[in-house]
Amino acid sequence: MITIEPLDLDRDLALLHAWVTHPRSVFWMMQDAAPDDVREEYARILADPHHDARLGLVDGRPSFLVETYDPWHSALGGLPELQPGDVGMHVLVAPPDRDPEPGFTTRVFGAVLAHCFEDPAVRRVVVEPDVRNAAIRAKNVAAGFTELREVPVPGKTAMLSVCTREAWETALGIRDSAHLAPALLDRAQRHLVAKALGEYAHERLVAPEPVPGGHDRWRLAAGPSSYVFTARVHELEHWVVEPASVERTVDGVAVAPDAQDLIVELAPCLGIPDQLLPTYLEEVASTLAAAAWKLRHRRIPVADLVDANYQQIEAAMTEGHPAFVANNGRIGYGLDDYQAFAPEAGRDVRLHWVAARRAHTRLSLGVGVTEQELYDAELAGPVGDRFRARLRGLGLDPADYLFVPVHPWQWRNKLAITFAPDLARRDLVHLGEGADEHRPQQSIRTFFNTSRPDRHYVKTALAIQNMGFVRGLSPAYMEATPAINDWVASTVSADAELRECGFEVLRELAAIGYTGDAFHRMAGPSPYRKMIAGLWRESPVPRVAEDEQLTTMAALLHRDADGDALVTAWIKASPVDAATWVRAYLRAYLRPLVHCLHAYDLAFMPHGENLVLRLRDHVPTGAFMKDIGEEVAVMGDHPLPPEVERIRGSFPEDVKALAVHTDVFDGVLRFVAAILAEDGVLSGAEFWSLVRETIEEHAADHPELAEAAARYDLLRPAFRHSCLNRLQLRNTLQMVDLTGQAESLIFAGTMRNPAAGDVE
Template sequence: MKAPSPRLAALDSTTSLPSGRATPREGALDEPERRVVRQLVEALLFEGLVSFRSAPRAPGSGFAAIYDRDFAFRLGQVPVRCVGAVSSFGRIRVAEGSIEHRAHGVWREAPLRQLVESLDVDAEARQRLLTELTQTVALCRWNRAHLAHHLRPRRGLSFQELESALHEGHPYHPSFKARAGFSLEDHRDYGPEAATCFQLQWLAVDARRVRTALPEAPERFWARELGERVYAELTTRLTDQGASWDDRALLPVHPWQLRALDGPALRQAFTERVLLPLGPAGDRYRASQSLRTLLNADRPEASHVKLPLATVCTSSPRHFRAHFVCTAPAVSEWLGAVVGEDPFLRDRAVLLREYAAALFTPSPRAQGAAAPHGAEALEGMLGVILRESVVTKLAPGEEAVPFNALTVVEADGRPFIAEWLDAHGVEAWVARLLEVMLLPLWHLLVHHGIAFEAHPQNLILLHRGGWPERLALRDFHDDTEYVADFLRRPELLPDLGRIDPYFDTVPDDDGYRMASTDDLRELFTDTAYVFNLADLSFLLERHAGF
């Protein structure tokens, strides 16, 4: 059902809007640019960044009937108009190809550059935004020219395959494929869409500059993770450089990251033997949708490897926040204890634990170790978090799909979930999905005082033949919040200050601990509803009349 936007409630149905707008035109902009333009305008309107007028739209005017309102606004001095709808939680949906600006007295489909250049923001911010958006368009164009994901339905793909084939990216954020610093070749080699496999690079790091949170002694841990043969090979490479594991720590690195970090700080670290290169080794990996989390292509049951990248995606830097790396295993153990002793959650929520972590700290952690010149450039740029694979959690007959697959439309024009809706009935399937997805998240919030960033990329649906069974959750280390006085079992909370003294001094709202339950409510509402289920609702309204 549609919820009226507060910005629309006061508008009279006779509001005067520019008349004579065209029906959809072919060929003005290509599909990638149209999509980025659409999501930019949707965000500007929904976030209230521009003032707009809106009125009901006359039926039969060229766009799908669900787009039942005309919108008009200005970007700077430029008049802009479009056709759209107000959907669940006030989300504004704009019909692709309907966005026009008025130039020299004529209404024309609005190109991306002209829209961005019309924004009333400072020049630096405008250029940064334009760079992110044009990079997004370029990578989408490459996908359409070189990949077949958009040409055939993906319903029969495995979880690992879907992590690559779900090329759509974020359905709301305009710069959903910015990947700052990535060339088209990098996109081909390291982006999830092409599913290119590659080995990790390995470093032997001065142990005084590494913080670790491993479940056992480093030698045993890495031999078990990598296999005895690979670990022995890396040991030989280390010995050949006149060093040993007595004062060295092993660290994997994304191959793109080594090239991206090439500069004075990294070169000095190599020159001074703070870092010793061991080269590529071990299994092959490929990128997941999140780009920096890698899936094992040779052993799907092996851990997922999260590595920092010196890039920006959806306007967020993808390096590690240093204080939220080695706390990851403790946070996972805490959540595991909460779920494990709760009969309601135990059979409903599956946690993909982050069970090991390590972080390179450029500043010395011991006397006698000098920091390389410009060492701050490497802060949060070299590290690793290992996470359990969902493959190891599947019960007999269960399959896993990334949650964002539920909202995409396939090459045959039908939703990814169309066959499930046909088999089980729309109303029954939706009711079951809400039970499986919402109730564990809500129970974790109201019963335990813990909120989790439940956006679609963090959720995995476990199902049998499309019938929802359980919910898997991932990425806890910087996506979890709590309010101390609201915790049901405060004694289970780990002493994070013992892991990192930062958490003994950090104020509320800067770490995991929030000051108010309103913060938890906002995180739950935004990620579970506004930017998650609202997209599913709009898909069901368009394709199933629900």
């Protein structure tokens, strides 16, 4: 067992003196040092905030010395090769008093590098051995170091060498599992436990009690465990729990926080059915693994995102859905799949395509779209020719087939196996990969075309379990999607108020689904009917000016690994004050949603990933609403074309206003408001007064909508508290029935409306 502990000069001086003056330590350059010289040198190192020294023990026996230092504050400072995230390292293995065991030095060296890389902020280890020290240089190279060049430093000519985290992990053979390290999992556990405590308290599933005399300290009993933590409670009962503050004891003994343990302890009050508890625990474990992977691989400072492009921001998001505790389930993905297809991996992939027999396939097209134009654009030039040649080579007529985009995972894990009979009888034909590179988005199954950003998003069926649903696509349900999008888009584009707010819709302009399989010949519904389908959605890229930046609204809720918030950074980088920035944001987001509700009884599902913001000079200027087909509803008697009638819903009067109260206030704005308050940018009272002002200004500008405004009464004192985690906890396999979402809602009393006024 190898441990590395703080150096104690009073205890360790004699040992150090013997080591550094030994003839084998000639490159340590202290051969003639007296004990007082050694004490003076290491007292200086220990007092230096940029330098540290520690003692290494092997099986409890002092065996090596390790120094770490900031290269920027050393003799290497100013070298152009240095990068942020570098740490310098020296290691001295104790001169042996007996024949060492084989591989002893290699074992020590590995422990020292593990110690250096234990800090997730460290990206590279820098060493500068004497060029004459052939033995240590060979050890360095074997451990993953790359020798850059010779550099002069005091007392020697050094070989500047660096080891990236990736090179070290590759040398050890742990590259794929390096994120599953104790330090990273501990951070992930604390973050998720803090989130669970906050969101479960928000949904009134648990009721923490204040600790007497403890400022912002709370206690929660959970089975045999007791949790004490620091938290601040903002408007809408929004709990901000500090992860580092969480203290857990079990029968009075301190134990590390563990999210799965917390779920099991709280299971009786969470209401998870016994048979579904393992599924939820698996989604929690997957969420923890994803968080650790992101801590390890996606430590992107907020400062690097302020001016980043759309896809750079998308890949940098680390939280997932802000309200759901188990929000990165992705059950079905293996480790290789995660690293290939998770949006935070930021990797481009090529979609697979299958030809589906036209007689068994539904293709729906929006206004202005033809089949030939769709395929000519998506499968440009030689790709379409290659696909048609493949069909002709099998003796098949390309005119008898339609082309369906397929997620690479879906092809390997579902279509090639579960639909083998369909492939064998040539009702489906695998055509191979397309030519364009695509980037998975935070919604998992939707892809952005990075080869041709002006081309459409592609949304594919994906049979993995994620956040309460198997992410398939129903050919029957999607048949009306283009018509629904056409109606919504035409309604929005024809409205002067919405145009003035810069509010637009990204149309889902084509949908396709295969229905020739055995599962569609069954009498009852089945998730297997949602395995082979896709749709195309417009890209926002052609519709923005060169000086505008695109980002999904989810980015407003993003904090980096150091806790810095992107929305705060954008406000500080903008030319306006915080109140003006928030007012512009609410005009681009909230005001159009209020207008759609009042003017058309039209409600969207406007959470962070469904809305793309446009920024100019870091200030919101407008928004694109997307994911229309599945997540839009008309809640009144507004006339609709017959093919769009599906979106008309019957909702109780006290539920209709939740399209803003739950989906906007509770689902998005409570998080933005808390971030700004926590960062000292804008108080909660100021934020919610701006929300109220936005709604009142809309009402003043539209007296013709006064009756609708009174009916929805968005500024009422309180509204029903609709809870998301309760839905997932009730049924971890399918949270809601998409054909009757209102009936699926679960309420926990009412909440005071912070936009109603008199906010403390």
